Amino acid sequence: MADVLELEAVHTDIGQHHILQGVSLRVRADAVTVLLGRNGAGKTTTMRTIMGVLRPSRGSVRFEGRPIHTLTPHAIARLGIGYVPEGQGIFATLTVEENLRVAMLAESAESRERLRRVLALFPDLERFRQARAGTLSGGQKQMLAIGRALVNPVRLLLIDEPSKGLAPIVVEHLIDALQAMKRQATVVLVEQNFAMASRLGDDCYVMDDGRTVHAGPMAALAADSALKRKYLGI
């Protein structure tokens, strides 16, 4: 299968700090690629660099063969890349419906049909459609954040730590929703919850100190206790 996303020796600085120190990874089409690693390993910085929020100082990011590391975040999003950031990034003062409408690149019959599908996928969003997003529970906010990324025809979806701070029962529901979503787009998932990552992931990269230190099938990592202990401390 062709690579949808390719990072080649990417270096990113935040202020005086050299965070990404040569990250290279490839994301296969229609697969879920998981980024694992301890806090501060550079996973979120990698996602923000892909989205153009942070500009790499060296290296390249290619989406479907096209270099995107010089583009602005909105131009990157318009290529068909959806982003669900860590902490959800929902607009707390807007209603659930308004949050979904802001995410639409254009309000057309097609996008309204996609909105209908999102509301069918996450019934709680339909129930609280007119409620302010700030009043939702943590799990509902996460559903909203993911739903927003799906109201456009995305070909690649970047999801950063969706299970963070959620109760186990909510995480189960989230896994079901992400399983359903796998059929719609290629997914890059940053996840600290190894059980969730291993259930959803096809491929995985382990990051440490701003570098990718391991790459391979998710199943192989799940079966390798020594590797898990070495890089993930589990």
Place this chain on the structure above:
Amino acid sequence: MKRAAPLVIGAALLLLLPLVAIEPRAWLTLTVAGLAMGMLIFLVASGLTLIFGLMDVLNFAHGALFSWGAYAGFTVAMLVNGHWGWAASPSVVANAGLFLLAVAAAVVVAFGLGIALERVIVRPVYGQHLFQILITLGATIVLEELIRIAWGPNDQVMPVPLTFQGSWDVADVVVLRFPVIAIGLGALVYGGMLWLLNRTRVGLIVRAGVENNEMVQVMGHDIHRYFTGVFAVGSALAGVGGLMWGMFSQSIRPSMGGEQLIFAFIVVIIGGLGSVTGSLVGALLVGLSYNYVAYLVPKAAIGVTMGIMVLVLLVRPTGLYGVGK
């Protein structure tokens, strides 16, 4: 509704409390003047709050745009009045024509200057507050000096249409006409902004951007286009505010914008960054309290507005309607 109840009670208290010390006729005159002053400050503060809230830009040049709007309107009003004598004409249509042409000139000039300022001097300093303060203060000096070069350093007498002058006699109380017109215009602008922000897609994206502009960008919206648009509209509102202030006080001078900017910043802080309704409430609070206190203890007038700001910050650090970022 829950949010509005304390506001209505507070507003009623604020309006009626001065009656303890002020005779009713004077109170009514002061109230009309306070509401008018509040609406004029609102015109300046509403643009400032959106620029502040959406773009995180401290725009000290906003006051200079207020002055430029006043001078642009003044120039057109003088031309029209010189050619056709529309200001002194008893015809309401001629008076309204002069006023609308002056407003159009203020809007066009301030809007154009707003676009130029945003593109040339503000865009390179996004996210750098210290540089924003320095460069917009620099722009203020340049813009004010340009006014002195073009129109001279002295005060100019603003032509005010005849219909806007004088007063109405309402139940033996003198109600000045211009403040009532200013209140009407302010209410119209507020209504227009609420419609734009709450009923249009552009407004929806701007409201989202006020809360989290990075998220709006990664959703595929070119936030810089919205920044420029909001900056230009905010500048145009400052320009209209300048023209109205000029007609209210019947004179204009190059430094008039800077003098009003302090009120606008106080109002934005009281109302909460990015909130148009907050700006309106803050502006009316400042306008009314300033007029009541100026009547009772003239020297304490400015101090009271500062006191309100400090009180609001102590109780609600994000302002009355602010969104914590």
